[in-house]
Amino acid sequence: MKKLRLLNKHIPFKTKKKILGVVFLLPWLIGILMFFIYPFFATVWYSLNDVKPRSGRLEIKFLGLDNYRYIFEELVVNNKTFIRVMWESLQTLLINLPVILIFSLLIATMLNSKLRGRSLIRMMFFIPVILNSNIIEIVMRGSFNAVFSSSRNGSILDSIRFEEYLIEIGIGQSLISFLLSAVNRILQIINLSGVQILIFLSAIQSIPTQLYEAAEIEGATKYEIFWKITFPLVSPLFLTVIVYTIVDSFIDSPVMQFIDYTRDNLRYYGLSAAISILFFIVNMLLLLIIFLTIRKGVFTYDDKR
Amino acid sequence: MMTNAKKFTNLIKNVGNRLSSKFDFSNPLKNQVRLSKAKDLMMNIVKYIVLYGLAFIIIYPLIQQISVALRHTREINDPSVVWIPKRFSLDNIRLAIAALDYWNALRNTFVISLLATLGQLIACSLAGYAFARLKSRVTNILFIFVILTIIVPASTISLPQFIYFQRIGLLGKAYSIILMSVLGQGIKSGIFIYIFRQFFKGIPLELDEAAEVDGASPFQIYYRIMLPNAKGAIVTVGLFAFVWQWNDGYYASLFLRDTTKVLTTAMYSIQYGVHGHLQSLGLWELIGADVTKNPLFLSMILNTAAILIMSPLLIMYYFVQKLFVEGVERTGIVG
Numbered sequence: 226m227k228k229l230r231l232l233n234k235h236i237p238f239k240t241k242k243k244i245l246g247v248v249f250l251l252p253w254l255i256g257i258l259m260f261f262i263y264p265f266f267a268t269v270w271y272s273l274n275d276v277k278p279r280s281g282r283l284e285i286k287f288l289g290l291d292n293y294r295y296i297f298e299e300l301v302v303n304n305k306t307f308i309r310v311m312w313e314s315l316q317t318l319l320i321n322l323p324v325i326l327i328f329s330l331l332i333a334t335m336l337n338s339k340l341r342g343r344s345l346i347r348m349m350f351f352i353p354v355i356l357n358s359n360i361i362e363i364v365m366r367g368s369f370n371a372v373f374s375s376s377r378n379g380s381i382l383d384s385i386r387f388e389e390y391l392i393e394i395g396i397g398q399s400l401i402s403f404l405l406s407a408v409n410r411i412l413q414i415i416n417l418s419g420v421q422i423l424i425f426l427s428a429i430q431s432i433p434t435q436l437y438e439a440a441e442i443e444g445a446t447k448y449e450i451f452w453k454i455t456f457p458l459v460s461p462l463f464l465t466v467i468v469y470t471i472v473d474s475f476i477d478s479p480v481m482q483f484i485d486y487t488r489d490n491l492r493y494y495g496l497s498a499a500i501s502i503l504f505f506i507v508n509m510l511l512l513l514i515i516f517l518t519i520r521k522g523v524f525t526y527d528d529k530r
Numbered sequence: 531m532m533t534n535a536k537k538f539t540n541l542i543k544n545v546g547n548r549l550s551s552k553f554d555f556s557n558p559l560k561n562q563v564r565l566s567k568a569k570d571l572m573m574n575i576v577k578y579i580v581l582y583g584l585a586f587i588i589i590y591p592l593i594q595q596i597s598v599a600l601r602h603t604r605e606i607n608d609p610s611v612v613w614i615p616k617r618f619s620l621d622n623i624r625l626a627i628a629a630l631d632y633w634n635a636l637r638n639t640f641v642i643s644l645l646a647t648l649g650q651l652i653a654c655s656l657a658g659y660a661f662a663r664l665k666s667r668v669t670n671i672l673f674i675f676v677i678l679t680i681i682v683p684a685s686t687i688s689l690p691q692f693i694y695f696q697r698i699g700l701l702g703k704a705y706s707i708i709l710m711s712v713l714g715q716g717i718k719s720g721i722f723i724y725i726f727r728q729f730f731k732g733i734p735l736e737l738d739e740a741a742e743v744d745g746a747s748p749f750q751i752y753y754r755i756m757l758p759n760a761k762g763a764i765v766t767v768g769l770f771a772f773v774w775q776w777n778d779g780y781y782a783s784l785f786l787r788d789t790t791k792v793l794t795t796a797m798y799s800i801q802y803g804v805h806g807h808l809q810s811l812g813l814w815e816l817i818g819a820d821v822t823k824n825p826l827f828l829s830m831i832l833n834t835a836a837i838l839i840m841s842p843l844l845i846m847y848y849f850v851q852k853l854f855v856e857g858v859e860r861t862g863i864v865g
Contacts, residue, residue: 238742245748246664250672253657253723256713260691261679267690283693332584335577348847349585352592355773355847356840415588446566447573468680469721475683484685494689501686512681 268498276494283494292499306483307500311507314478318471321417325470326463329418333425334455338447354419417473421466428462429455464519471512480504599623599834626834630796636842639792642704643775646711650722650771651764653714658726658763659752663738680720688784695785702789707781717774717781722767729763730756769850776843793839800835 247254272293275286300307336347432455440450475481484504488497555561602617626632661673692701700706710716714723733756741751757764779794786792788799 242664242748243666243668246660246666246669249656249660249664249748249752250669252653252712253714254672256653256710256715257675257679259694260710260713260715261675261682261687264687264690264694265682267693268686271689332581335581338577340577340581346581346585349588352588352844352847354770355843356777412587412591415584444563444566446569448569472681481683481685488685488689498689501683505682505686508681508683 269502271495272499272502274495276498278492278494288495292495293503295496296499296503307503310479310483311504314474314480315511317478318474321414321474322467322470324414325418325421326466328414329421329466330425330456330459332418333422333429334451336422336426337429350422351419353416354423417470420473421470424462424466424469425459428459432458464516467515467519468512471508471515475504475508595833595837598830599837601830622830622834623838626831626838629800629831630793630835630838631791632793632796632838635791635793635796638704638790639776639794640842642707642790642792643772645704645708646716646775647768647771649708649712650714650716650719651768653712654719654722654767655726655757655760655764656752657714657723659730659756661723661727662730663751663756664748676720676723678720679715680718680724684780688780692784701785702787704786704790706785707775710781711771711775716771717778718770722771725767726760726763729760733759765850773843797832797835797839800832 271285273287273289275288275291277284296307332350336343336350340346436454436458437450440454445453480500481504484497484501487493487500491497597615599622600618600620601615602619602621657676661669661676695701695706700709707716711719737755737759738751741755746754777794779798782792782795783798786795788795
């Protein structure tokens with residue numbers, strides 16, 4: 226014991242701190258080894274094998290890259306399911322991402338400004354965060370619509386009329402489909418952007434009030450204040466929000482359902498693992514591309530601490 | 531008389547002058563002020579319309595669902611009933627409670643969510659503190675893994691996790707989910723660690739230094755200085771962890787199976803088998819064939835079940851929302 230204490234004294238404070246850093250991380254470190262790194266490499270290993278469940282045990286037969294070859298031949302060249310599903314989820318993401326980004330920033334700015342009944346409105350806007358649940362969404366979309374479409378015209382009909390109206394005005398077909406997909410998704414967008422609104426709101430509130438006061442004395446309009454102060458100071462958070470949105474969209478993506486389907490229903494564990502590894506690589510590349518393009522265009526503080 | 535007439539003309543002149551100065555568009559400075567005021571007014575109108583409109587969109591399906599849940603079973607496709615049911619009845623709720631095995635599932639969900647939240651708070655705040663203040667080359671490399679846990683989808687690694695739990699005999703037990711949370715690998719733990727790290731970074735370094743000079747160890751600094759100053763982060767993370775655990779169906783259906791019923795898995799299982807459930811409970815015959823033959827009856831029960839799952843969260847949210855909104859604002863999730 227005494228020796229230990231002596232040893233302790235010889236270590237300089239800084240290195241002691243570094244060692245303690247790892248000690249503080251210990252629970253998380255055990256967790257990540259048990260529940261993240263091991264499962265991840267196990268999945269990589271499964272993807273190189275033919276894995277079948279048999280009487281509670283897994284039967285593993287080494288295949289090499291056969292699973293990946295199968296995906297490439299069957300799902301990419303012949304059937305094109307994989308490419309189509311990937312492309313569709315990418316498309317949804319590319320439509321949703323800018324909408325969510327602009328929407329959540331706008332709403333956050335509005336929620337931050339002076340408003341009658343602000344606390345009530347704020348409470349309502351965070352309800353989707355509270356109720357953001359897969360199961361409730363399924364029920365709302367499916368059975369719940371069935372209850373009302375029988376007694377009343379659903380919103381689908383309204384958007385068809387809206388479409389006719391737009392065609393009469395003379396707006397191009399592709400633009401209409403873009404607009405409509407945005408309009409039809411408004412509830413979905415609200416549901417998806419709850420956390421993003423929170424992030425932007427806390428960012429806006431961390432902007433020093435002196436800046437706004439100075440701008441008001443100079444006679445700037447709210448419009449100008451938004452573009453000259455709020456927007457540039459919030460822009461570093463675009464990266465956080467974009468990454469969060471993309472990651473969030475992966476979870477709901479049809480590819481994910483496809484992976485679960487091949488695993489739970491078809492019981493092709495190896496194949497499902499291979500698809501999920503491919504999906505992960507595609508996601509990483511996408512995030513990397515977006516990260517590198519956005520990092521340059523955004524105003525950043527130097528985080529020295 | 532004369533003076534009165536003079537007064538009158540003067541009055542008119544005054545009013546005229548005032549009006550003309552009000553509608554005098556020759557002064558460019560005043561025009562600018564007017565323009566900016568008009569712009570602000572427009573912005574305000576747009577703001578109110580958008581915010582109240584969207585709040586309505588959010589609230590609308592909720593109210594509709596509650597209205598459906600309180601409806602009498604015979605009024606399902608009565609077109610004259612829009613909002614307020616003609617006959618209130620708690621039959622739907624009673625049936626949904628029976629089908630979900632509600633009280634049992636509610637207790638399980640509550641206990642699991644609470645313990646998982648506590649675990650997440652401890653593990654993530656410890657890790658966040660290490661990443662924020664006890665930096666070294668090792669922790670910097672390890673932080674990449676935090677980002678990776680955020681990015682890698684749960685489905686990618688869930689099968690080996692499942693097999694692992696099967697091997698150590700925790701499958702079907704609530705401990706599986708709680709263990710993951712305590713070890714910082716619960717639902718969205720990566721994000722929570724990130725939030726804690728950002729928040730701890732925002733606490734002035736001088737506080738630490740003062741404590742260090744007084745001889746406090748890093749653990750004392752964490753416990754006595756960091757945590758009391760991070761109430762906002764604790765509230766935010768605690769609420770998110772609780773709510774996301776409550777709503778989680780993926781891990782619950784995978785690890786808890788049918789042995790430990792929680793609300794979400796109960797919902798999944800009745801989604802395709804309300805008939806069977808109610809029949810096995812002996813309730814089917816009591817309802818009456820004219821009602822049960824209606825295809826909408828099923829969706830009505832499901833809808834009511836969804837409300838039953840949501841309502842405890844909504845009630846809790848009502849009580850903590852002030853804490854929540856303020857807490858979030860001070861959290862500094864900000865980068």
